[in-house]
């Protein structure tokens with residue numbers, strides 16, 4: 632159950648990408664509640680251009696096998712210990728959410744849909760943070776691999792834009808510096824003119 636209640640600002644500036652989880656499972660009901668809230672993301676023409684493939688219960692073990700076969704094709708040649716170590720970047724996460732977006736043939740709509748789905752993903756990450764659940768948006772190359780797409784049921788004309796790993800963690804990573812507004816803002820009319 633969610634006991635926390637961060638302000639929007641606290642969630643935005645306090646959230647960090649978590650890359651080392653502690654193996655604690657993520658409750659499916661919590662994850663579904665997070666997703667049900669995250670869908671309130673802005674999206675043009677209410678296309679809601681996303682669907683998700685989720686693994687967080689028993690099915691996560693089958694996903695581990697798929698990730699193993701995909702990322703370590705010669706895993707049988709490894710010692711059990713070495714394989715377990717290499718797999719920890721997957722096995723310690725408590726949940727996986729693959730975000731799938733339609734690739735509209737029209738460029739404007741495709742970019743809008745990608746942008747909308749990105750705000751949806753950010754919503755998931757912020758809401759999860761409020762539950763005390765860390766996450767990391769990952770885009771490994773294998774998301775586009777035909778066999779991996781098939782295993783997830785991704786259709787032609789769809790693209791997996793995120794492997795979102797979620798889970799509990801023991802250490803909060805240090806934040807990288809961000810640029811300040813005076814480094815990224817030009818006041819209208821005061822910029823260099825060509």
Ligand SMILES: Cc1cc2nc3c(=O)[nH]c(=O)nc-3n(C[C@H](O)[C@H](O)[C@H](O)COP(=O)(O)O)c2cc1C
Pocket residue numbers: 646647648649650767768769770771806807
């Ligand atoms: C589109 C996108 C793709 C990303 N892909 C990866 C990735 O493949 N592997 C990874 O470790 N982190 C990935 N990240 C997470 C970034 O590394 C992380 O957001 C960045 O270091 C800033 O850290 P913070 O989220 O803690 O502020 C990705 C983030 C975004 C938005």
